[in-house]
Amino acid sequence: MKETKIYERPKSWKKGVHTHYCPGCGHGITHRILCEVIDELGIQEKTIGIAPVGCAAMMYDYIDVDFCEAAHGRAPALATGLKRTRPDQVVFTYQGDGDLASIGTAEIVHVANRGEKITTIFINNAIYGMTGGQMAPTTLVGQRATTCPEGRDPNLAGYPMRMCELLATLKTPAYIARVSVAQPKYIIEAKKAIKKAFEYQISGKGYSFVEVLSNCPTNWGMQPVKAFEWTVSAMMPYYPLGVFKDFDKEAE
Amino acid sequence: MARVLMKGTEAIAEAAIQAGCKYFFGYPITPQNEIPEYMSAKLPKIGGAYVQAESEVAAINMVMGGGATGTKIMTSSSSPGISLMSEGLSYIAGCEIPAVIVNVMRAGPGLGGILPAQGDYFQATKGGGNGDYRLLVLAPSTLQEAVDLTQLAFDLAFKYRNPVMILADGFMGQMMEAVEIKEYKGQDYDVVPWALGNMEKRGKRTILKSLYLDPGDLEHHNIKLNEKYKKMQEEEVRYEEFYADDADVLIAAFGTTARIAKSAIVNLRKEGKKVGMVRPITLFPFPYDVIKERASKAKHVLVMEMNMGQMLEDVKLAVGERTPVSFFGHAGGISHSVKEIEEKIREIL
Incomplete structure (x- = not known):
């Protein structure tokens, strides 16, 4: 009988390790997609990742490429220094919503506007995960968090920030897309987008940014399945999936 | 190069270039603007890069990224800008990344004034950022010494894999004096064992980090750093x-x-x-x-x-x-x- 392998550990996933992420968390899926893309592009030995502050701070324990840690919000600046001194390397930042859309707003806007040839994976789960469920800039109106126990009030905290749309107002970035890992059909699209983002970096087209609508079952207080349903039912209407900027399409 | 009349800031910038620094990340602040201006004109012509950061916070993190690849990197700023860099300096020291930082001190506290002062002695020598870390701090008294110390700073940064600060008062930046700036080859330090971007040569990846969640590991890291600072006290005292x-x-x-x-x-x-x-x-x-x-x-x-x-x-x-x-x-x-x-x-x- 001929054996067909339908599942194996990506080469760039470290052997024999299991993540510390909560059951049902979207980080694991996104990490795996990232590894598959790195393998498919054959760039494991020339990829430098920037680990964020937050739940994914220890992503280097799982993904087997060079890594540098960044202070909260500063990954895009760090990536700039890495890429400018080593343009032959493939550099990515992996940042959550507190990191990217709050404390690191200046850094993300300017890395995109300079058109640094790096890739950003932005995990939007509408809450601060690691610190225990505080309100994020992406927390939905009415969504409860430990620092908005009555739900987010737009009169006090403003409306949730749509980072793809905000960055797409800039002329420089090459690729900006929003995807999700909430269901298999979305995961397939997410992988395509992340691969394209890396390809744009490698071919020198410019800055690429992929927002991933994820979840946080623990801090949302939901079962994993329910949490991913909520990503689809509550987050997607406010954060529509799609491509907001595409260098190739603009060139046509 | 013969002796030439130069402004302090420009002499420091040229000294860095002659020491092999091809990358500069910075943000304008008086009284040191001639350093980024000089670098922006010169570095692209020698195959390097100048990036004007969106803030000193970003500039120091660009420095961290550049240093992380084992490249000679410099930034410069003045007192309030150095305050903004303090977070990054703590990370750079914690991750053991070489970098050279020039502080052309102005008067404080707060916005203070743009005239020369030496009010950042505590900030430079006792911390500024969080945690147990040290900068090597060099204080020039003439422009020739500013040139020589800037070049030495790159050697020390790589010898110890530690940030080195040139603590120059505003006079050092703004006055003019005859200086001789020679090409400075410096020591050869092999960065392949630790610097990012060498996975192929090394055969395995590397991580630069200061995060150690296990208290035993973090104490060990602090002890290791402290041994380095002790070595500086034994070998680098200059007066x-x-x-x-x-x-x-x-x-x-x-x-x-x-x-x-x-x-x-x-x-x-x-x-x-x-x-x-x-x-x-x-x-x-x-x-x-x-x-x-x-x-x-x-x-x-x-x-x-x-x-x-x-x-x-x-x-x-x-x-x-x-x-x-x-x-x-x-x-x-x-x-x-x-x-x-x-x-x-x-x-x-």
């Missing part, structure tokens, strides 16, 4: 003695203040007054031993700074109770005059 061996009044001063003091010392020596000075060149590691030794034979120690008494604390630590220590400071951008130093010393004698 200048000026008529210090028989001084009745021993002055301790750094940077431009020390240079002004020299004129007063020369004048007073002509009157037969035994005045001398120890001038720390490295502020960390601090030359405690020589100050202790010279102070033990002096009748009085006078600390002078363009601040309200910061290095004073280290001098007192060195001198102890053996000899009286007094302080004469200026702040706000005012420097000492030779005449008032002479008067002060006559009072003491």
Whole structure:
């Protein structure tokens, strides 16, 4: 009988390790997609990742490429220094919503506007995960968090920030897309987008940014399945999936 | 290169280039703007890069990224900008990344003023950022020394894999003087074992981080860093003695203040007054031993700074109770005059 392998550990996933992420968390899926893309592009030995502050701070324990840690919000600046001194390397930042859309707003806007040839994976789960469920800039109106126990009030905290749309107002970035890992059909699209983002970096087209609508079952207080349903039912209407900027399409 | 008349900031920038620095990340702030301006004009022409960051916060993190690949990197700023860089400096030290940072000090606190001062001594030598870390701090007193120390700074940064700060008061940045800037090859340090971007050569990946969630691991990391700082104290202490061996009044001063003091010392020596000075060149590691030794034979120690008494604390630590220590400071951008130093010393004698 001929054996067909339908599942194996990506080469760039470290052997024999299991993540510390909560059951049902979207980080694991996104990490795996990232590894598959790195393998498919054959760039494991020339990829430098920037680990964020937050739940994914220890992503280097799982993904087997060079890594540098960044202070909260500063990954895009760090990536700039890495890429400018080593343009032959493939550099990515992996940042959550507190990191990217709050404390690191200046850094993300300017890395995109300079058109640094790096890739950003932005995990939007509408809450601060690691610190225990505080309100994020992406927390939905009415969504409860430990620092908005009555739900987010737009009169006090403003409306949730749509980072793809905000960055797409800039002329420089090459690729900006929003995807999700909430269901298999979305995961397939997410992988395509992340691969394209890396390809744009490698071919020198410019800055690429992929927002991933994820979840946080623990801090949302939901079962994993329910949490991913909520990503689809509550987050997607406010954060529509799609491509907001595409260098190739603009060139046509 | 023959001696040429240059402004301090530009001399520092050219010295860095001649030491092999091809990358500069910075943000404008007075009084050091000529450094980023000089770099923006020169670096693209020699295959390097200048990036004007969106803030000092971003600039220091670009420096961290550039240093993480084992590349010679520099940034410069002035006092309030260095405050913004303090977070990054702590991470750079914690991750053991080489980098050179120039602080052309202006008067504080807060926005303060743009005139020269030495008010960032504590910030440079005692921390600024969080946690147990040290910067190597070099304080030039002439423009030639600023050139030489800038070039040395790259060697020290790679020798120790640690950030090195050139702590220059505003005079060092803004005055003009004849300097000779030679090409400086420096030591060859193999960065492949630790720097990012060498996975292919090394055969395995590497991680630069300061995060250690296990308390045992973090203590170990702190002990390892501390051993490095001890080695700096053993091997890198630099100072200048000026008529210090028989001084009745021993002055301790750094940077431009020390240079002004020299004129007063020369004048007073002509009157037969035994005045001398120890001038720390490295502020960390601090030359405690020589100050202790010279102070033990002096009748009085006078600390002078363009601040309200910061290095004073280290001098007192060195001198102890053996000899009286007094302080004469200026702040706000005012420097000492030779005449008032002479008067002060006559009072003491």
